[in-house]
Amino acid sequence: MSEHRSGPVRNEAARQAILEAAASLFEEHGYDRLTMEGIAARAHTGKQTIYRWWRSKGDLVADCLLEGLILPDQLIPPSTGDVRADLAVWLERIFGLLQDSRGEGLLRSLVAAAAGNADVGRRLRNSLWANSSLIERLRAAAETGELPADLPLPEVSEALLGAVILRALGREAADPEAVDRLLTVVLGVR
Template sequence: MRSESTRRAILEATRDELAASGYDKLSIDRIAAAAGAGKQTVYRWYPTKSALVADCLLEGYVLPTTSIDVPDTGDIRRDLGDWLRAFAEGLDHPQNAALIRACTAAAADNDEVAAKFYENATAATETALTERLHAAELAGQLKKDAPAVAVAEALIGAMLFRLLTRQRATVAFTEGLTEAVMAGIALTPSPAQR
């Protein structure tokens, strides 16, 4: 199909343009020229830069290099902290941050993109994290029936919040968060129960 080859040419041109100029300076005009496609065609298929970049990511043309491997040293406190730190470091790279923001924008805007992006990208991170938590529970390091999904989503969500509000997730931030989730912030056991 002619339109499919045009689409691939557009995605390849976007990949090259992203590598050369980065997300913020991404030019639809240059992409259209490089792909030999009409500007109107590109805008018709991709009304926003984020929609274009999201499709690139979903089709595997570009990949953000945020870590999704969750370490397993046997010490869940340490592994969770290390994973969160690695995730935060991934977001310190402006290119990664821009790519994930683009995907977030596209997912927020469109149900289908959201489903596809969750299926192809986010779910892997969430599953790796919940599986590590379940393993720790089986190993007797966590409370029985600890809410693994809620905790995983709170950790990913906190990173997303930092990204959207353009705040760095410092070591103090990720360490505080890990400690809060592992040990809780309430004064327990209460003095009366000691």
């Protein structure tokens, strides 16, 4: 005597099509101009099928993040043995992304999505800075003694990424000197 619920199960193809449609439209137009009707149309799906499984645009985008459909994997810092240099490269790469309007829009769309939806915020937090490759790189450096062992890595990560986001929101161009100064402040090494 099971807990059995009769009836059809969720259609995985539809789920995938919706997530992919949402992700591609997100990258094309950004969060604000992302519409449920557009997603449904591109996914060849009824709108109701979206609303059946996600309560809002934000929820849907949050799932896209979880599935890795939105964020480029170029955000992994290099690992040459010199943290300071690796992080400088990483930061400049990110700032580079923000130069062209695609990347600029992507980051700001993510921020807007996170600002508008708690779930997106939390998931973004997990995938971007709480359990990120950045933290991994920092931990590796701490273990080799390159960084002080008692450096609180989450706060370092937050300070770095926070500064990046702030510059992006403020539409401030990033020069190598600024990157250098930021690293000096946060890593405490000259």
